[in-house]
Structure formats: C-alpha cells, structure tokens
Amino acid sequence: MPTASIVVPAYNAEATLVETLASLQAQTYDDFEIIIVDDGSQDATSEIARAHQGDPRVRLVGQANRGLAGARNTGIAAARGTFIGFCDADDLWMPEKLAAHIHHLKAEPDVGVSFSGSALIDEEGFMMGIKQAPRLKDVTSAHVLNRNPIGNGSAAVIRKAVLEALAYRPSFEVERDWVFDETFRQSEDIECWMRLMLTTDWQIEGVPGLLTYYRINAGGLSAALDRQLEAWERLVAKLRPINPEFFAQHENSARAYQLRYLARRAITNLERDTAWELFARSVQESLRPVLEEPVKSFSTFAAALVLKTIGPGPITRLRQMKFKLQSI
C-alpha cells in the first residue's frame, strides 16, 4: 500500500495533463500512487493517461462525466493511501510539496488537512507574478468562510480519516460515497472545507512556501460569475442550519469578500458594468474586507472605477506593461 495517493481529476485536459503528471512523478517523497480520473473526456486525455501507465505508480480510472466533485469522489474511492492529495489536471506541484505535507501531517496528529500557498500561472504556464499566500496557523471556521486559506483545488493533502468522516451516501447514489457534494458545479471546494470545519474536530493548517502552481484561465463569461455567486449562496444556505449563530456573525463579511473576488474576476475579464456592480454590492454587504485588506479593496475600487468611467484602455495597457516587465 502506498503511503499517499494523489488524485488527478481530468476533463478534456490534453493540453496540460502531461506537464501535471510530470510534476507529480518528480515528487521527492516517493511512496505514492497517482490516480488519474478521466471524467468522460472527449479529447486525448485517456490516451495520455494510458501512455503514463508504464510508471507502476500511475493508475487510470474512467467514468462518464460527473463533474469535478464527482471525479474527485471517484478518485477518493479508488485511493489506497493514508494521505490523499488532489491536483487538478491543469495545475502543477513543486517537487517537495508531497514531502512537506506528509511530514507536517505525521508531526501534527491534530491536523487533518495540510495545505500550502500557491503561485498563479497563466494558460501558457507563465508565472503571473500573483501568489496566494494564505494564513497558515490557527485557522478557524471564520477564516475558511471569509478567505478560504486552502485557496484552490490543488493545494491540500488530507488524511484518509478526515475524508471518511466527511463521506456520506445520498439515497440515489449506488456506486460509492460522496465527500465533495456533486450537486455543486462551482464552490465545491469551499463547501467541502466548510462542512469539514462545521462537522469535524480536525484542525486545518498550512505549511510555508508556494508549493502549488495554480493555473488561471482567462475568459469566463459574466454568466459564470453569476453562477459562482449562486453556488456560494447555496452552500451558505445548505450549511447554515448546522451553526446559525456562526453564519449570523460571519456571513455578511464572507459575502463581501466573495463579491469583491468576483469583482476582481470581472475586472480581469474587462466587464465594466459587472465589475462596478459587484464591487458596490461588496461594500454594501460589509466593510470588513476594506478594513482588513485596505490595499486590495482600494485597488479593486480604483480598477473598477477606471474601467467604468474611462473604459478598458488603461487596464489593458497596465497589464501589457506588467507583462513586459516580467519578460525582461
């Protein structure tokens, strides 16, 4: 039995899967298996995965498309490791990532989820100069709801015992348990982490370093931003009954953070009206993001304002300038 399993949910990932697998095969900690879950891809994903099976650590599981949560759940069901990590098929792990998390989890028996910060890369794999450097210690439910320190779907390595505590079987499900809620197409991560915080007594904690390269795909329509907000509201409605007092205290600020995040996404997509509207709603919801992270809030405000009053010109030029600076 391998000590660790790395679950790689893959849907039409032919462009990035090779690179992702190479980053996993290069881990310095060597007692692990890689479980590629081909989630009903129509491209060459399964051929690429099959070609990697020469490595005895690589296993391939196929299924009709069930979405990201469904692919992860299938991977969890197939995993044999005591520790289970996730790496989406377009993200990359730094070579020392698995070693850092296994060491952390073995040293800290109260910690059930070990995560790290991430560096953001673009579609071509270039560093964007943006990092996710979350709070690492003393993470509470409030931190998870407001700022989600786990950050993205490729950041965490989790004890199997934690996933067992989270697992449930909807009455219509006949194949295997759910850990991630497959009725969510967005916010499936944060739903799972919040459920973990509200229903288990496991501590979550980070290790230093940016050990994941998290790929940001440009584009995405405003409809997608709407759906994202909708999914977030649904997760709050779903989990609120477990601890209504907690949500009464933190829900507004968390919504404000969520709206500010979506406003920033809208700015990236140069959606002038959406960006402004989302930012305005964020401020109306709660001023806590402004007080806690004034610089980020102000830059969001400034960008949304420029976009609304002057148009996308300055922002595009700023971005080109930044790109030039990086490539020098």
Next chain:
Amino acid sequence: MDQKKVLHLVDDTTAGGVMRMLDHLLAQSDLSGAVEQKVLKVKRTAFSWGKLNADVIVSHVAPSWRSLPAFSALRAMHVNTRLVHVEHSYTRAFTTLNAPRKRRFFAMLRVIYSFFDQLVAVSHAQADWMKERRLVASEKLAVIPPTVDLAQLSRKTMPPKSKTTIGAIGRLERQKGFDILIQGFRSTRTPGARLLIFGEGSQRSYLEALAEGDPRIEFRGHAKDPAEAYQAVDIIAIPSRWEAYGLVLDEALAAKRNVIASKVDGLRDREGDTRVSFCNLDPYDWRHAINNFLLSDTIEKSS
C-alpha cells in the same frame, strides 16, 4: 471495614442531567455501607477549592482555561487522594462547534486531565474521541454511562397507538437543535402530523418564530410529569448538535417510544438498535426521516 469517603465536586451551574445522575447515585442504598458520599458545590473560576477531606474526589466540573488554577491546586493539595474526573460536557461535536481554536482547546483538556488518576467518559463515542485525540492515556480511561431511575416512567407509559405525533423534550437551547427539527418538520406536508415541543429556554421566541404559521407545531412548555409528555407523542426526536450522553434517549426507550436522533457523540452509542434511526444536522435529512415515519403509518393502515 472502614467507610470510604467519596466527595463529588459540582459546578454552580451544573446542568440538570448531572444532578439527576448524582441524586440517583447517592440514593443507592447498597453503596451506603461501603462509602459515604457527599456533594460539594464549587466555583469553577476560584483560585483553589481548598483542602478537602475525602478518600476519593470525583470532579464533575467542566474544565476550562479559567478553571486551570483550581484543578492544578486540587492535585497539588491532594497528592495521595485518588482523583477522578467525569467528563459530562465535552465531546467531538461540542469541540467542532464551540472551540474555534481546536488545538488550544485540546491542549487545555490534556493538561487538566493529566491531574487525574482516572477519567470517566459517559459514552463509548466520547471515550473513542478522547482516545483518538490523545486527550488521556487509555489505561486511565473508563466508560460509565450515567443512570437514572426509569422504572416509574416505564410503568406510567403505554406503547403509542398511532404514528402522527413527533415529540421533542429538552431545554430550548442551541445545543438541542430544535431549530433543525422545526425546519425539517415544516417542510413535511402531512396535514394530520403534529410536533409537540416540551421545555423552556432562551431560544423559545426564536423557535416560535421558526414555527410561526404552521399550526401543527405546538410549544407545551416545561413538562411537570415526563410520563405525560411521552404518552402524548408517538416518536421522540433528538436533533442535538452535541450530546455527551443523552439521557432523553434512555427515557424515550423506557417510555416505549422509538427515536430519531442526530448522529453525534453519545447518541451514536445506540447505533444498531432498531428502535433508533439517525439523521445528520440537516433539515432535509430530518424531513426525510419524519416523512418515513409518517408514511409507515399510512402503509400499515392500508395493508
């Protein structure tokens, strides 16, 4: 043979269940030859509870950082006295929902438990949690579920005749989770179904607001005679958010009522008992369980 002196320490604010258990224990006449038992009320936040005269001291006081001085003084001043702690308060689900910094909370429990020669868990689920979280060495840990006298309740109740009325009995506090039950029940549509809630507490107006507009839900206040409350309902719902043991489950079974309970802590000790079914802390789960119960009535009548 000398009578051993056993001294029980309770908190000023100790919950009713603990006192009932102690009253029952003190009334055991077959013990009185061997031991002399006394109960002493202490202040949790006192710096010390002083030098106490007893062969065995049993703490029923809830540990906290603020009670750390008193617990450490207790050990320091009674080096040769056997110290026992009964954990009535803390569980996995309690920690999950009430201790934002879990590691700090576990550290506090580990320190305070280390002062005692013996630790008593009130349920197997609680003991499993203490072992899993390494709060106490397993050789120091025993499981002793609390007992109260249920004979009278058993005598005074008849088995339920129908399957329409759901009952909930307990303090109207967040811990008891009646808000989840009310939301779950409200979403059932059976007109003949009823939900009777017995008890008082700080959440009464909040719960009444949740129930407003559904005439099938009734608040009956504190039940002076528990037997009457049990007799008035067909099944008991225990939607607790946490529950170290859950005496109400024993009561319900003694009163010949089946139970729907939340799947937490001490309530899970009854997993496998066919009279008890389990739900998550989720109104949809409760709706499902209540509908199953109401539906089983229709099926029996039609067959």
